[in-house]
Amino acid sequence: MMxxxxxxxxxxxxxxxxxxxxASPTTIHAYPKIHVVQxxxxxxxxxxxxxxxFAKGADGVLVIGCHPPDCHYIYGNLQAERKVKMLKxxxxxxxxxxxxxxxxxxxxxxIERFPKIIDDFRNLVIALGPSPLAEEKADSNILxxxxxxxxxxxxxxxxxxxxxxxxxxxxxxxxxxxxxxxxFDVLLHEVVEAEFIRHKIHLLTKEKxxxxxxxxxxxxxxxxxxxxxxxxxxxxxxxxxxxxxRTTLLYKALEVQ
Amino acid sequence: xxxxSCAIKSKRRFPPCRGACPAGVNVQGYIALLQQGRFNEAxxxxxxxMPFPAICGRVCFSPCQDACSRKNVDQPVGIRYLKKLxxxxxxxxxxIKPDPIPKTRKxxxxxxxxxxxxLSVAYELAKLGYPVTVFESMPRPGxxxxxxxxxxxxxxxxxxxxxxxxQDLGVEIKTGVKFGKDIQLDTLQSSGYKAVFIANGASLNRxxxxxxxxxxxVLPAVAFLRHVSLKERVDVGEKVAVIGGGNSAVDxxxxxxxxxxxxxxxxxxxSRKEMPALPHEIEAAEREGIKFYFLVSPKQIIGEGGRIKAxxxxxxxLGEPDESxxxxxxxxxxTEHTYEADTVIPAIGQxxxxxxxxxxxxxERARAILVDPSTLETRIPGVFAGGDIVTGPASIVEAIxxxxxxxxxxxxxxxxxxxxxxxxxxxxETTWVKDWEMIAKKPERYTTPSIDIGRQRVSFEEADELxxxxxxxxxxxxxxxxxxxxxxxxxxxxxxxxxxxxxVDETLCTGCNVCAVVCPSGAMKKNExxxxxxxxxxxxxxxxxxxxxxxxxxxxxxxxxxxxMTRVLSVLGGxxx
Numbered sequence: 001m002m003x004x005x006x007x008x009x010x011x012x013x014x015x016x017x018x019x020x021x022x023a024s025p026t027t028i029h030a031y032p033k034i035h036v037v038q039x040x041x042x043x044x045x046x047x048x049x050x051x052x053x054f055a056k057g058a059d060g061v062l063v064i065g066c067h068p069p070d071c072h073y074i075y076g077n078l079q080a081e082r083k084v085k086m087l088k089x090x091x092x093x094x095x096x097x098x099x100x101x102x103x104x105x106x107x108x109x110x111i112e113r114f115p116k117i118i119d120d121f122r123n124l125v126i127a128l129g130p131s132p133l134a135e136e137k138a139d140s141n142i143l144x145x146x147x148x149x150x151x152x153x154x155x156x157x158x159x160x161x162x163x164x165x166x167x168x169x170x171x172x173x174x175x176x177x178x179x180x181x182x183x184f185d186v187l188l189h190e191v192v193e194a195e196f197i198r199h200k201i202h203l204l205t206k207e208k209x210x211x212x213x214x215x216x217x218x219x220x221x222x223x224x225x226x227x228x229x230x231x232x233x234x235x236x237x238x239x240x241x242x243x244x245x246r247t248t249l250l251y252k253a254l255e256v257q
Numbered sequence: 258x259x260x261x262s263c264a265i266k267s268k269r270r271f272p273p274c275r276g277a278c279p280a281g282v283n284v285q286g287y288i289a290l291l292q293q294g295r296f297n298e299a300x301x302x303x304x305x306x307m308p309f310p311a312i313c314g315r316v317c318f319s320p321c322q323d324a325c326s327r328k329n330v331d332q333p334v335g336i337r338y339l340k341k342l343x344x345x346x347x348x349x350x351x352x353i354k355p356d357p358i359p360k361t362r363k364x365x366x367x368x369x370x371x372x373x374x375x376l377s378v379a380y381e382l383a384k385l386g387y388p389v390t391v392f393e394s395m396p397r398p399g400x401x402x403x404x405x406x407x408x409x410x411x412x413x414x415x416x417x418x419x420x421x422x423x424q425d426l427g428v429e430i431k432t433g434v435k436f437g438k439d440i441q442l443d444t445l446q447s448s449g450y451k452a453v454f455i456a457n458g459a460s461l462n463r464x465x466x467x468x469x470x471x472x473x474x475v476l477p478a479v480a481f482l483r484h485v486s487l488k489e490r491v492d493v494g495e496k497v498a499v500i501g502g503g504n505s506a507v508d509x510x511x512x513x514x515x516x517x518x519x520x521x522x523x524x525x526x527x528s529r530k531e532m533p534a535l536p537h538e539i540e541a542a543e544r545e546g547i548k549f550y551f552l553v554s555p556k557q558i559i560g561e562g563g564r565i566k567a568x569x570x571x572x573x574x575l576g577e578p579d580e581s582x583x584x585x586x587x588x589x590x591x592t593e594h595t596y597e598a599d600t601v602i603p604a605i606g607q608x609x610x611x612x613x614x615x616x617x618x619x620x621e622r623a624r625a626i627l628v629d630p631s632t633l634e635t636r637i638p639g640v641f642a643g644g645d646i647v648t649g650p651a652s653i654v655e656a657i658x659x660x661x662x663x664x665x666x667x668x669x670x671x672x673x674x675x676x677x678x679x680x681x682x683x684x685x686e687t688t689w690v691k692d693w694e695m696i697a698k699k700p701e702r703y704t705t706p707s708i709d710i711g712r713q714r715v716s717f718e719e720a721d722e723l724x725x726x727x728x729x730x731x732x733x734x735x736x737x738x739x740x741x742x743x744x745x746x747x748x749x750x751x752x753x754x755x756x757x758x759x760x761v762d763e764t765l766c767t768g769c770n771v772c773a774v775v776c777p778s779g780a781m782k783k784n785e786x787x788x789x790x791x792x793x794x795x796x797x798x799x800x801x802x803x804x805x806x807x808x809x810x811x812x813x814x815x816x817x818x819x820x821x822m823t824r825v826l827s828v829l830g831g832x833x834x
Binding site for chain 2: 006014036045049052053069070166
């Protein structure tokens, strides 16, 4: 049987073609495998929701907003762009192809372009094949990674960085400093990696107490680096020493408030 | 999508465009509808405020555009063109004839003068169910819209279409009935009209008061434009001099050119900067080759054999600003010179025609009807007046505004209610824009299509294609609107958005300020203890704050993240296979 991808399309209230005849064959409604979720603005799409969508086995997520510089909410579409940039960095760590997430722009009157955007993306997803998280045969390692990414996307640091990106890179802070886009991207990359690994450690140690060595083997990192993350996480109250087995320290996750 | 649960119902704060419009048209609302390509609904929304979208789209002086917030970024949104376009598209697609409004009221209302003010009153009262009769002295209704503005600025079929809409609603218009001759105020009252609205306009030309004004070849602008509108033969000769700097002057000059004049000059006593005519009309006149002669005033008109030969002029200089704020022109003695012309068109203003009116209605100099400015009631109970007859020559949109105010007064009067109470709603113009630098520039301006849709000689297919292109450009221009007014301004029950509002969980908020940074409408602010607060009047429910809040303290009242996830799951779960 031919693979029919399940694609979620988050679309902005203002770029969905209005007055489009639902029954018309040229409209997106004629594509039964695109599931449209209308939101007020694409900037409204929470990164955690996107990752949650992947965790539930979606084969692709397409986000369509208004062409910059137009946005009903001035820069909501640019907010979405930053969120997607961060999400792609996160996805590249999880083992799920980051191409499964795409952001595209469209005007409400570009009725002819809509099916094209969707076709392009759909063909790409078909080429990638079914999501490793599609029901029943979910890859447990990738699922864990996606859950860790989702937790990272729900946590404070990434959200602050993404929310303040424009302010940080385009305006000066109260000390008259300005961060260049390049510096910011390096910073974001570091934070994405750190947050992802910390939340993965958190999820792993939730199941049972684990040692640094065990964790290092699973996350495929040097034990010293893992220990540095654990020290950081202890400071933030994410993890605590559970017990000592002979000379090995075993850590267990704490419920994050 | 429902809008009924929107938190904000009463609207006191207006965006600048709506605040500036004398007729109070919901500009942000119809622009938002145009963004979504809902042209007919946009026209309907305009009609909620006034009955002349196509006319105002052509000839309004568009104070909305002057007030538009976008001017702080690049150029204002082309509001007038968008309005014209929406109305044109509706007309070309074939306006759907509205059903007559059932006459639920017994009290008859008479309106004198079928200009913009009179027709607005008729329109508003007809919507309330009153039987309304409009009396017009000219053969066709429309007033200055019909007989003052030349065809090349405002096509007669446009006027006819918009007046037909009012007639479709059940308003009766009787033309060729002259007030003061065929009907009188007391006969109207005795024949059962419970209220009368007088709006017979300012159709008399102001005199130059110089010798030679009665010579053949002197054509006052109002009469001149009226003759041309009535398709009467008017010979202007080769050299035309128009005296004045207002819209009538420019209209008369451009009309003369179209009647075959070789050389048309506008003589104005101040300089170009002080000209009261619309800037784009002056530019159009210049493009057409009309000459301007500034800082000059006629001293006398010289005749030869009963017909004019030349004007004796005097140069002027500008003195101190007068009460209108413009610099007062002062004659320079000894600068007399003559300017040859075949025709002179004085266009220095119009005055109300008060001759047929009872003197009790008039002000002490008998130059206009005296009314209470907020209620528009005259000294005679049950008689109201508005438009140019009260204000002197003004604009269409101001006349519409007066018509709306008078309609409210008449409705209150006929219901025995107080005319004055809660009348002047305090309107605060507001824009939320917090940082102009954050808005990307997009100076592309939509200018009026050079061809009139559907009227060019093309096949139907090409006309359709053209229409699609024009619609696209209009939607693109509408996108330039910053939606800078308060929330719920644009929806008006049009189902444009979900009417959502942000809610802050104060126990979770740490005061990191990210919500205030990402909020596009400045609705998020920290209170004195550093907890985020939502200004519900400004919140537009986009939910970007909720999608960005680091502590996930901000949620939405109606569509939370969990609900979006539920939607995702429901579409993922359903219809698989």
